[in-house]
């Protein structure tokens with residue numbers, strides 16, 4: 365319960381400076397595959413995974429609260445599995461299943477990155 369409260373607080377109170385940190389982190393840790401910001405035809409042609417906004421849309425459709433959405437993103441990043449996928453199976457056929465990022469990123473970092481991802485689309 366305590367953890368849920370602190371996560372809601374994180375999402376509600378995260379400021380502009382933190383958001384910039386989150387953006388840098390998102391680019392550094394996941395940007396190799398997940399596109400963000402302005403896209404060009406060249407970038408789209410080389411795309412290795414669905415873009416961030418698509419993740420935001422899917423998690424918002426699937427879960428009612430930010431807590432559940434963040435929890436899903438953290439879990440999936442460490443332990444991706446076909447049966448957990450929110451994306452259609454086409455995504456796996458086109459890009460392959462996401463490799464686990466265990467050891468490359470911390471839970472706290474993914475939580476921060478998730479707040480950035482989730483702000484990309486309206487609820």
Ligand code: HEC
Nearest residue numbers: 393394397412413437440441449450451459460461462469
């Ligand atoms: C080496 C490439 C690669 C990296 C790095 C990567 N991803 Fe992914 N990710 C993918 C691919 C490919 C998919 C689409 C297939 C799938 O869903 O497994 C995906 C899908 C996802 C999904 C949606 C899963 C679904 O189907 O519902 C989430 C959430 C996600 N990534 C989060 C992250 C986060 C957060 C990071 C950075 C910490 C990250 N990814 C880094 C390749 C990557």
